[in-house]
Amino acid sequence: MSGALPRFFRPERAVAADESVSWVVVDEDLELHVEACAYLAGLRGAGRAFNTEKTYAGRIALYLSYCRGHGVDWSSPSLAQLMAMMRWLVDEPMPARSRRPGATARYRSEGTANAIMGTVGEFLSWCCLQGWVPPTVVNALTQPKYLRFLPVGFDAGEDGQNRTVMARTIKFRVAVPGYEWLSDEEIGVLLGLARHARDAFLIQLLAGTGMRIGEALGLRREDMHLLPDSRLLGCPHEGPHVHVRRRLNANGAFAKARQPRVIPVEREVIEAYSHYQYERDEVDEAAGTDLVFVNLFHPPLGEPMKYDNAHELFCRLAERAGFRARPHMLRHSAITTMRRAGVDRRVVQEIAGHVSASSQDVYSHVTDSDKREAVEMVAEARRQARS
Known part of the structure; x- marks a missing residue:
């Protein structure tokens, strides 16, 4: 205020x-x-x-x-x-945000x-x-x-009564913002700028699974089933995966989706987690915390990582990278990649934790290459017609 x-x-x-x-x-x-x-x-x-x-x-x-x-x-x-x-x-x-002299107001x-x-x-x-x-x-x-113009999927009613x-009444007119996302190259830049294994694992996890930042910060070590076969842990799900569960955690992290879900993970996420475990084991205070992401470099050591910590981390990364980077942009990137790869909408819906499949419509991003390809197709069709 x-x-x-x-x-x-x-x-x-x-x-x-x-x-x-x-x-x-x-x-x-x-x-x-x-x-x-x-x-x-x-x-x-x-x-x-x-x-x-x-x-x-x-x-x-x-x-x-x-x-x-x-x-x-x-x-x-x-x-x-x-x-x-x-x-x-x-x-x-x-x-x-800063108390330093010359800091600009927001x-x-x-x-x-x-x-x-x-x-x-x-x-x-x-x-x-x-x-x-x-x-x-x-x-x-x-x-x-x-x-006058109906949103996609809106039922106007037989007589247009809806x-x-x-x-x-009280509302500024603002443009509807598009969902921001990061390209694979930009994600690679962030990974290269991460100074700690914990930070690299967080980036890799968000980009590889599409989970929300609150879901990631709420993960507990018991949720990380990264073995090829987890049946020895009493888990029936095949392959390496993580469990996303809605809990009330000490760090305030909260899973938005009500229903628990399982998200498969690939080798890059597993390797990043392994590197992070070595880094975490060097901090004695972290041994008593069950949450996956903890403070390792600033007091209070071993305490669960909070939203503010994640926000500050991505602000630092964005400043070094020279482009905007936020945790939710990595979620958008993961879902966009799945959509562009032709993954079934129901599968994407389950992985992302969306209540409705229509929530994925906003992830149908159009890239410069898509537009270039469309223009070249039109130009080629015209050349063929002239010939």
Whole structure:
């Protein structure tokens, strides 16, 4: 949050007596915001991911702080006040990541502002159902919209009755971003720049399996079945593979997919894991941690690697490589490679952990070589027609 606005509310990680972990919103006196905490508890009850709860807690705390700082009643804001907050989100600078002199301020994108205001709308709508927010507030958040162009797979209905949907009133118009991915050459550059076996294994694992970063950071050593035959371990699955299971881990890593799945791995992943094990065994503190990825080079040694650690790692790699590199781009690369190789959609869906096969449509990337080949085919067809 910007230094120009006092941090009246903030998200906090709460640990219950049974050691279960949740997120709450507190004020400067550490008093719980009852309505916000109830909403977050509702997310948990609905089975939303742990990291979704964490993200929403931060967004709601930001909304409540904005309301307190600008004299807005959080439970009955006007449409104009909400639109003013949306503009404030992109105009107000955020603190620089570094405290070094000369560090530049950061600004939220319009897409980020849309995501924050979307959460605020969900929060107010939920509070309306509880009788805490007037219906007039929620009614102003959406308006009817006629879909002239239908998304792929959308059922318009026999008479087109489904073409009219309720759209958000408060929203920036932004271009729909494409899924970023890395070529094999770029992945090779990252592997060459990795200074530790652990980092190289993380890159190889994400690029080879297409798993999400939360799934990778949540892996435990018992999930790594890398023998040619794992039946001696009581596992019926053939060949080297890893198990992806949804758990609540000490480092906050969380598998998005509800159903556990098995992902086969190839020699490069196995070799990278073997090199990492030698590196890990040199750190005594790592012996007591069952999670695969742990801190080996900075304190607290042996502690599970967290999202922030992975983010900082890829930021360093991207800076050295000279191109953008994020963990999710390696997942996109793996799925794109499978799609381009003609792998059956159902197989890709199982490996990626997608609920619907239609989720793969965004991975049908077109490369420069694809476009060049298409133009050359057209030109050749015309030459043949002329002759």
